Amino acid sequence: MAQNPAPGPTRQSRIIGALLALHAGDSLGATVEFKTHAQIASRYPSGLRDIVGGGPFNWPAGHATDDTDLTRAVLIAYKSRRESGSADFDVVKAAAENSLAWFDGNWPGRAPGELPKDVGNATMQGLDKYRRTRDPERSGAGQGSAGNGSLMRCLPTGLFQSDPELLVQESMAISKITHNDFRCVVACAVYNSIVAALIRGNSVDDAIEAGEAVAVRLEKRGGGEVYKSVQLGKELKISDMAQRGPPRSLPGGCSGYVLDSLTVAIAALLDQRRLEDVLVDVVGIGRDTDTNAAIAGGLLGTRDGVESIPIRWKEVLQFGEEFRAIAAFLSEEEGTG
Numbered sequence: 001m002a003q004n005p006a007p008g009p010t011r012q013s014r015i016i017g018a019l020l021a022l023h024a025g026d027s028l029g030a031t032v033e034f035k036t037h038a039q040i041a042s043r044y045p046s047g048l049r050d051i052v053g054g055g056p057f058n059w060p061a062g063h064a065t066d067d068t069d070l071t072r073a074v075l076i077a078y079k080s081r082r083e084s085g086s087a088d089f090d091v092v093k094a095a096a097e098n099s100l101a102w103f104d105g106n107w108p109g110r111a112p113g114e115l116p117k118d119v120g121n122a123t124m125q126g127l128d129k130y131r132r133t134r135d136p137e138r139s140g141a142g143q144g145s146a147g148n149g150s151l152m153r154c155l156p157t158g159l160f161q162s163d164p165e166l167l168v169q170e171s172m173a174i175s176k177i178t179h180n181d182f183r184c185v186v187a188c189a190v191y192n193s194i195v196a197a198l199i200r201g202n203s204v205d206d207a208i209e210a211g212e213a214v215a216v217r218l219e220k221r222g223g224g225e226v227y228k229s230v231q232l233g234k235e236l237k238i239s240d241m242a243q244r245g246p247p248r249s250l251p252g253g254c255s256g257y258v259l260d261s262l263t264v265a266i267a268a269l270l271d272q273r274r275l276e277d278v279l280v281d282v283v284g285i286g287r288d289t290d291t292n293a294a295i296a297g298g299l300l301g302t303r304d305g306v307e308s309i310p311i312r313w314k315e316v317l318q319f320g321e322e323f324r325a326i327a328a329f330l331s332e333e334e335g336t337g
């Protein structure tokens with residue numbers, strides 16, 4: 001194997017890179033959300049390379065959509081836990097409360113009471129239920145609702161929970177607030193285990209292996225569907241998918257099924273091109289472009305660090321500065337909560 005004497009990104013750079021690349025993927029993909037790969041290719045022959053806003057919800061350039069907003073809801077829960085200084089702080093409940101505030105119109109960038117423009121079905125059902133029960137264990141949309149709406153927001157647990165077992169538990173519990181389908185819950189635990197391994201400086205292959213081990217353990221009595229979706233991600237090439245659209249092996253056609261998004265994110269993580277080119281191609285696959293690019297972006301930013309994200313992207317991100325500040329605050333000390 002070739003020796004690589006250049007040091008990888010610092011831990012801090014990986015953490016900030018993860019958050020900003022998720023945000024950048026979301027904001028980049030928002031312009032062409034729901035469009036097919038053919039429509040995107042004909043409008044942007046070299047790929048959509050700039051964050052320009054617009055799209056079906058007419059976003060300002062760099063605005064967060066639900067993916068970044070709900071990641072922020074989880075991120076702020078971890079910030080609150082650190083501020084509380086208490087090991088008993090309920091980060092799952094805090095994530096649920098922050099998500100409900102977003103849903104009910106208490107959110108920066110929107111006038112008070114103004115509701116979010118784009119809310120997934122399970123997220124809507126889950127947060128409606130949570131408003132009544134105030135119990136994150138009893139608020140999920142149920143088995144069968146296997147959208148990518150919890151995978152898209154799960155990243156902060158992978159970045160800020162350093163205990164591997166608590167990471168799995170918190171990833172699963174935060175998914176269940178809205179997405180308690182077993183596939184969604186396991187996908188979040190697998191994704192965050194990969195993130196945490198990358199943060200610790202593991203190679204991409206070793207990080208994926210760490211994710212697979214979690215899938216095998218959690219799916220012991222399941223069908224192994226999450227494990228299989230990771231395997232599929234090792235076989236598929238992002239550039240092929242951007243050229244031809246989602247292959248038949250992706251059962252949901254990249255339209256929001258959680259395991260399609262996980263497969264694409266694994267394929268992106270294994271794509272050795274620079275982050276910009278990989279994310280442009282993830283968007284080029286089409287359909288749920290913003291969420292697929294947000295989920296893939298979280299892994300790519302962890303792999304390559306904040307320096308790998310184009311400056312012209314970083315300049316326009318709505319929550320770029322806030323995410324940097326929270327990440328710096330949460331990375332100050334290691335090994336706590």
Ligand SMILES: [Mg+2]
Nearest residue numbers: 065066067290
């Ligand atoms: Mg979105």
